[in-house]
Amino acid sequence: MSTDRNIPEGRAWVYGDNIDTDQLAPIKSYKNMEAEEGCKFCLEALDADFAGAVEDGDIFVAGANMGIGSSREQAPLHLKLLGIRAVLAKSFARIFYRNTLNFGVPALICADVDRINSGDRLRVDPLKGRVENLTTGETLSCDPLPEHLMAMIADGGLMPHLTKKLKQEA
Amino acid sequence: MPKPMTLSEKIIAKAAGVESVTPGDIVTCAVDLAMMHDSSGPRRAGRMLDELGVPVWDKDKLVVITDHYTVDPDPASAAIQDHAREWVAEKSLPHFLPDQGICHVVLPENGFLKPGMFCVGGDSHSTTGGAFGAFMVGIGATELAGVLATGEIWVRVPETLRIDVTGKLAPGVAAKDVILKLCGDIGVMGANYMVVEYAGEAVRALSVDERMTLTNMAAELGAKTGIVTPDKATAEWLAEAGAGDVDIETWQGDDGAPVSRTITIDGAALAPQVAAPSNPENAADVTEYAGTPVQQAYIGACTGAKLEDLRMAADVVRGRTKAAGLRFFVAPASNKIRDAARTDGTLQTLEDAGALILPTGCGGCIGIGDARLEENMTGISSTNRNFVGRAGPASSKLYLGSPCSVAAAAITGEITDPREFIGEFL
The missing domain is CATH 3.30.499.10 (Aconitase, domain 3)
Structure with missing residues (x-):
């Protein structure tokens, strides 16, 4: 595994279109439990094995409309807590996209996700917008992250970014 | 310029x-x-x-x-x-x-x-x-x-x-x-x-x-x-x-x-629409799904339980009784709406048809409270989303429709074109 946290490397977990927030964070997973516990129910209705088998450094790969639905940010938070270090998709629902980036997890729009199979080993360079499929030897390109968010993502998300900014202003 | x-x-x-x-x-x-x-x-x-x-x-x-x-x-x-x-x-x-x-x-x-x-x-x-x-x-x-x-x-x-x-x-x-x-x-x-x-x-x-x-x-x-x-x-x-200084001209x-x-x-040619489980984009003319049995009808949520929503539902069920065995719930979107619907008789009409009035809140739309769908149950609701596991367990199924369509289904126990009922009041 790559030791550089900014260049995640891990196994791909590939799913289809329309992964919604009710699947990523069913209500029982966040009503009365912390996300560290609730993340065990992530994607339960779609793939009961996912939460138990995903490992730190893994990459989540989805089709179109990733994260549609609610604004509940337990959806990307569960993925992060389970160890997911980057999310690739053909397209993202807008609130999920912002929520994911706000947690410091790169969300990358990637037209060629169909060329990735579950279990492939991927190395993702979010700043360059490049995905190396170490299993197939292919290199895929993604849309680069929005430039105005680079500093926030480099700081690890919105809260660390604001903490730093507030300290500088103080 | x-x-x-x-x-x-x-x-x-x-x-x-x-x-x-x-x-x-x-x-x-x-x-x-x-x-x-x-x-x-x-x-x-x-x-x-x-x-x-x-x-x-x-x-x-x-x-x-x-x-x-x-x-x-x-x-x-x-x-x-x-x-x-x-x-x-x-x-x-x-x-x-x-x-x-x-x-x-x-x-x-x-x-x-x-x-x-x-x-x-x-x-x-x-x-x-x-x-x-x-x-x-x-x-x-x-x-x-x-x-x-x-x-x-x-x-x-x-x-x-x-x-x-x-x-x-x-x-x-x-x-x-x-x-x-x-x-x-x-x-x-x-x-x-x-x-x-x-x-x-x-x-x-x-x-x-x-x-x-x-x-x-x-x-x-x-x-x-x-x-x-x-x-x-x-x-x-x-x-x-009570919002003061409303400026319509500028905006x-x-x-x-x-x-x-x-x-x-x-608009004139539009038929009532119903979205099938488990995505709002599975919408089609109500006639496509007519006859599908439902065990629950829910008028609720920010989307579908405002005063006019309740009045629309009341117009459909007036003088009728809900289907036997079906659960018919109405949760007004606010207490103010509940009070207005009580004053003008809307709640009475709904209750006379067999509706149970629930307290206001997000409730059934997010799978909380009495209107949460049970295992393997099929419902129709005036809410906004019907994703798997949202309004009940993953085995439940939810159709989305207008307050009129939900009310019509409450009466017949199956998905029904509400125009069949509305026509009689014209």
Whole structure:
């Protein structure tokens, strides 16, 4: 595994279109439990094995409309807590996209996700917008992250970014 | 001559402190009002604000409403309510509206929204605020914590999708059918990141309650938000809600402002729409699904339990009785609506038909309280989403329809074209 946290490397977990927030964070997973516990129910209705088998450094790969639905940010938070270090998709629902980036997890729009199979080993360079499929030897390109968010993502998300900014202003 | 702008662009430009904006621009906007509820508010965004160690940027511009865990007897829900109350008290926040109803309805009911405002809400259906000519977007809790700390948020100026609904909707056809038709035609990401501007003769003829259904479910088109140009009906609604200084003239789009795409819907020809499990984009004419047995009919949520929604349902069930064995629930979207529906006899009509009136709140829409679907149960509801596991266990199935369609199904026990009932009252 790559030791550089900014260049995640891990196994791909590939799913289809329309992964919604009710699947990523069913209500029982966040009503009365912390996300560290609730993340065990992530994607339960779609793939009961996912939460138990995903490992730190893994990459989540989805089709179109990733994260549609609610604004509940337990959806990307569960993925992060389970160890997911980057999310690739053909397209993202807008609130999920912002929520994911706000947690410091790169969300990358990637037209060629169909060329990735579950279990492939991927190395993702979010700043360059490049995905190396170490299993197939292919290199895929993604849309680069929005430039105005680079500093926030480099700081690890919105809260660390604001903490730093507030300290500088103080 | 300044370049023509849409209403949304004018609001964003004002909030960003610039002359004009163009779709694709990234700007930082000053927030006129932030709204948050008990689920993503004090316990998440509030906690993060406290960790940052800074105060709320402007207490007068924050409204806290409880609606998610208010109808739930679970002690965990009570603890969430206690925390919300304590957090608000500790911060001495002036605008706290607990247990009054669902945030998207309670916020304008209390006069907090006006045309021209730039607003954020910690909930995806915050798009509802667009029915009042405000630009209001839904955001996550971390983003909300950022707004609470700084009073600002970055925005990519959205392209405009204009929906032109021509003609006049037929009796038994509602705003919900317009928006479900759109979900079916362009899909749940059909307006990805765009602002959906609802216009045309049929929209102008809609009440503000009905316009709220359109902007509410802009979220189900993947839109950044939805908006309706304010007019006399808006001004009258807001005057009743006690919103002072409502300026309709300023907050109009310019003639000739460019839009990215226009979709025309023939309002007069539109049939009631029903979305099949488990995605709002599975919408089709009600006749496609007619005869499907349902065991629960639910009139509820910010989308489908406003006063006019309850009246529509009452018109369908008047003088009839619900199907044997079916559970028929009505949860008004706010206490104010409940009281008005009690005064004008609407609740009585619904109860006479066998409806059980539930307390207000998000309730059945998010799988909480008495209207939560049971294992393997099929329901129809006037809510906004029917994703797997949302309104009940993963084995349950949910159809979405207008209050008329839900009421018709309550009577027959199966999905039914509500025009069959409405016709008799003409």
